[in-house]
Amino acid sequence: MSSIIQLLPDHVANQIAAGEVVQRPASVVKELLENAVDAQATDIKLIVKDAGKTLVQVIDNGIGMSVTDARLCFERHATSKIRQAEDLFALHTKGFRGEALASIAAIAHVEMKTRQEQEELGTHIVIEGSKFVAQEPAVLPKGTSFAIKNLFFNIPARRNFLKSDHVEFRHVLDEFQRVAMAHPGIHFTLIHNGSETFNLPSSNYRQRIVNIFAGKTNEKLVPVAEETDILSIQGFVGKPEFAKKNKGEQFFFVNDRFIRSSYLHHAIMSAYEGLLRDGMQPSYFLYLQVPAHSIDINIHPTKTEIKFDDEQALYAILRSAVKHSLGQFNVAPVLDFERDPNLDTPYEYQTKSAEYPTIEVDRSYNPFADEVPTRREPTRTASAGSYSNHFSKPAAAPSWESLYVGLKQDTEAVDFSALEMEAEDEIAPSLFNSQETETSTQKTYQLQRKYIVSPIKSGLMLIDQNRAHQRVLYEQYLTNMTVQQAASQQLLFPLQVSFNPVELHVLHELQDGLQTVGFTFDRWENDGVVISGIPMHTNESMIRQLMEEIVHAFQEGLSDSFSQNDTLAKSMARSLAVKNGAFLTDKEMEALVNNLFACKDPNVSPFQKPTFITLSVDEIDKKFTL
Known part of the structure; x- marks a missing residue:
C-alpha cells in the first residue's frame, strides 16, 4: 500500500500559514510597521489605497538589508530576532517568528526596495505568489520600502470575505494608532487614497495621544505614574465626565507592545467605581514596563494577549495607581466623615473677635408657688432695659357683647323645610358610570415601564x-x-x-x-x-x-x-x-x-x-x- 502522507509544497504551506498571519489588510500593516520599528527607523510612512485591498506600502529610513538578507527574509522561519528557544522569554522586539513576509508574499504581489547606509547601491526584488520575478541592484535611499499590491489575488474566496472599505480602513487605523502611540519618538505619516490622514511628528506620550485623538483630549487626561520592583506604570486616564459608551479609547501597552487584557481592564473599572454612569466606559492610555522574563507573549497568533507571572500583584498595583491619580487631581470626590462642617470658620469672620452673650435671670420666679403669680416686672440689669416693653401689661380686651351687636336674634325667617335635597343614590350612579366609560376606552397598559x-x-x-x-x-x-x-x-x-x-x-x-x-x-x-x-x-x-x-x-x-x-x-x-x-x-x-x-x-x-x-x-x- 502506498503512503498517503506527503509533504506540502512550499507555496501551499505558505498560503496555509498566511491564513493564520494575514487575515485582512490591517494584518499586513501591523507586520510591516513593526518591522520598520525593529529596523530602528525614525521616520515611517504608511500609504494605503482602497483600505489596503489594492495597496499597502510602508517606507522607513531604518538600517536596511544586505542583498543576502533581502532574499532570505522571504523564507519561512527566517528571523534575526531569536537564535534559541530561551530567547522567547527575553524579547525586546516586535516580530520574531519569521513567518510574516513569507506569508504575505504567498498571497500578494510584493515589491521590496532596500539599502544599507554604508552601501552605494540597494536591492530591488519583485515577488508574485511566492515566486521571485525579478531581483536587481538599484539606486535607492537609505532604508526599506515594502509595497504589497492586490492582496489575496490568488485566493478569491478569502478576498470575498473582506468587509467594506469603511470597516477595513477602521482596522488599518487601529493598527496604525497602536504602533504610533507605543513609539512617540518616531515620526509617522498615514496617506489614504492620496489624502494625508495623519502626520504625527516626534513627541512625547501626551502630545502623541492629543495629535491622534485631537478635540478636547488634552483637557480630559489625568496623568498616572507608579514605580515598583515588578511593574512600572506611566500614562493617562480620562476624567469621568468624558466617558463614552464605546471602548474606542482604551489602550494597554506592555513593554511597548499593544495588548488586550480583560483582567487589567477590570482593575481600571474598579478604580472608577462610583464615578461612572451605567454603561459608560472610561478612556485610558497606560504604558506598563515589566521584566521580559516575567511575561509570555507567544500564546496568541497576533501577540495581542500575553501571560503574566503574577497577575494579582499587577491588578492591585494598577488599581491603586489609577485610584490615587483620580484622587490626587481632585477627580474623585473625597468624603471625610470625621470632620464637623459646623466648626469651619467663615472667611469674613476670621479677623473678628468673639462676642459673649448676656444672661437674663428672673429672680422672683418660684416654681413651687401654689397659685399662679401675677405678672411682675423683670429684674432690671444694665443690659435689660431694652426688653422692658415686652413685659408691659397688655391692653384690655373689648367686651364680648360688642361682637354680636347688629345680629338678628330670631331664626324664624329661615325656612329649611322649603329646601330640596338631592338624593345620594341619584348622584353616585352617574359618577361610577362616567368612570366605567372612561376606563373601558383605555386599551393599552404599561408593564414595568418596559x-x-x-x-x-x-x-x-x-x-x-x-x-x-x-x-x-x-x-x-x-x-x-x-x-x-x-x-x-x-x-x-x-x-x-x-x-x-x-x-x-x-x-x-x-x-x-x-x-x-x-x-x-x-x-x-x-x-x-x-x-x-x-x-x-x-x-x-x-x-x-x-x-x-x-x-x-x-x-x-x-x-x-x-x-x-x-x-x-x-x-x-x-x-x-x-x-x-x-x-x-x-x-x-x-x-x-x-x-x-x-x-x-x-x-x-x-x-x-x-x-x-x-x-x-x-x-x-x-x-x-x-
Missing part, C-alpha cells in the same frame, strides 16, 4: 416598547433618505461637536445621509463640526451622544447592513428610540402601537429581534389549570 400590554380578540399582546420604537424610526428614516427629505429644526445657538481626524473622515462620507434625516451642518473645522439644525422631535442634549454612536457604528460595522443608508437608519433608530424604563402616557402608548402595525415589517426590530408576542386565552387558561 412592555405595553394590549388586549386583542384572541387574548393578550405584549409589545417591547424599545424594539417597537426602533422599527418605527428605522422605516421613517429610510423613507426620508429615499423618498423625501425630513424637516429640520434650527438651533438658536449652533452646537459644536469635537471629533478626531478619523471620525471627521467618516462624517464627511455620511454628510448626505445625515442631511436627508434632518441634520444641517454650519461649517466643518479641523477638530470638529458645527451643527445648526437637528431632526424633528430630537432633544438637543442627545446630539453629541448620537453623533458619537453613529460614527462608532460605521467604524465597527453593524451586522446585516447592506448599504450606507441602512446602517445610518439603524444607528439612529437604536440611539433615539424610547428606552426601557421610560414612562409613557396613554396617548403615547396608543400612538406607538398604531405606528408599529403601520410599518411594513412590524414583527421584528431593525436588528431582527421580535417586537411583540401574543398570549391566547387558551394559553392563559392553562396557567390556571391545576
